[in-house]
Amino acid sequence: MIKSPAVAKLVIVFLIYFSNVSAQWEKLNLNFGGNVKCFVAAGNNIFAGTGGNGIFKSTDYGNHWTPANKELTNQFVNAFTVNVNNIFAGTNSGIYKSTDNGSNWEFIGLMNTKVNTFIQQNNNIFAGTDNDGVFISTDYGSSWIQVNSGLSTLNIRSLVALGSRLFAGTSSGVYLSTNNGTNWNPVNYYLLNTDVRSLCASLSNLFAGTMGGGVFMSTDYGEFWLPVNSGLANLNVQNVTAVNRNLFVGTPEGGAFFSSNFGTNWISVDNGLTDSNVTSFLLANSNIYSGTWNGGIHISTNNGVDWNTSNNGFTNQFVWSFTSKDNNIFTGTGSGIFFSSNNGSNWDKLNSGLTNLSVTALCVSGNNIFAGTNGDGIFTSTNNGINWSASNTGLTNKSILTLHSQSNNIFAGTKMGGVFISSDNGNSWTAVNNGITDLFVTSITSIGTNVFAGTQNNGVFITTNNGTSWSSVNTGLTTTVINYLTSSGNN
Secondary structure (H helix, E strand, O other), X not given: OEEOOOOOOOOOOEOOOOOOOOOOOEEOOOOOOOOEEEEEEEOOEEEEEEEOOOEEEEOOOOOOOEEXXXXXXXXXXXXXXXXXXXXXXXXXXXXEEEOXXXXXXXXXXXXXXXXXXXXXXOOEEEEEEOOOOEEEEOOOOOOEEEOOOOOOOOOEEEEEEEOOEXXXXXXXXXXXXXXXXXXXXXXXXXXXXXXXXXXXXXXXXEEEEEEOOEEEEEOOOOOOOEEOOOOOOOOEOOEEEEEOOEEEEEEOOXXXXXXXXXXXXXXEOOOOOXXXXXXXXXXXXXXXXXXXXXXXXXXXXXXXXXXXXXXXXXXXXXXXXXXXXXOEEEEEEOOEEEEEOOOOOOOEEOOOOOOOOOEEEEEEEOOEEXXXXXXXXXXXXXXXXXXXEEOOOOOOOOEEEEEEEEOOEEEEEEEOOEEEEEOXXXXXXXXXXXXXXXXEXXXXXXXXXXXXXXXXXXXXXXXXXXXXXXXXXXXXXXXXXXXXXXXXXXX
């Protein structure tokens, strides 16, 4: 199947080879949140792809970052690759290409397809996707052809090339192709855990990082696998990367590990890392760049002796939401709610009564503040955030993505539960989804009596009757993946 191109939004770690594995880490002063998904080095520039804030570019080895998102209409960036002077970015909705060092991006294909990984082999570019398998481009990204014959799953997490062989790491193990992806065969003998999250090659050895089984090694192109986990304290491996003869592993909540003998032994290398949820690595510019789920990007220049931060009173780098009330600012983060009364110069926590600190949405209605969480529903404060109490009656889905107040109503958008409305200050909630074809509601806003809901895959919907019915309003949208909506005046 060919998907024709059409013209068209922390936690990854950049790994740089170093001679002493006890690296110094220095926290970079980033102007974006902590969820960094991927990195790439192109010439003297470094690019960071994030989960929701697009692409950032550094021209000074990571000391400063600026957004590089012009014409990038999907800002969930999962993977990069560089081919000659072209940079390719894989997003939650297709592939983009830049020919001018990230100044401009052009959509080149795989609309509405989540791209997880790239690999190049000879003059071909391969893209691994979330549910559509593997695609190949033989013309530098101008067109893409699906190559899935033999794959029993289309959930591709990682791709790696070893000589003329191409390997795919999937949710059902490892697959091998010797003919440019035309055919695939499973190579999982003694791979005791087939939940493969990452693949890498070092010399003629192949390594697979798995979720729950640690690292496996094959010396015969995947025909036979052996676990190599001595010293690896966390077997949930999100990323395994090879630099020359050295291996680096990133784990969730277990930090980073290093092996100089092909996985025979591992040692921890996370002295100074402020977040132990480490997912990937990359070699660039003789520095070690480290990205984590909530700690942003880190850089190592002198063996991890010292750390510097620039977040006075603000202990979380992953910011999901803001709201204001009177002269106060409130923000929802992965560590709860923070409050500032001096325009953000200082922040204090306000979490009393919250049973879930993943605060994904905030809004103000009258004298009350409402906080949506990822799993525990909605909380209300009647005293400027000093105390919070649950307000979930009638709320059948408690994964809240967005909150919006309109007149005397409060609307809540949820993950796979659609839209709920409350007309009594959050005391009770009612589902209002008639006409909405995508229940993954990412954002809600309003203009007058019109309320708009943005969804993950099916664009924008409008209601003129407080959610009794909804209709699609997508004419002119070049993507139907909506991450955020806002309104200004009549726009």
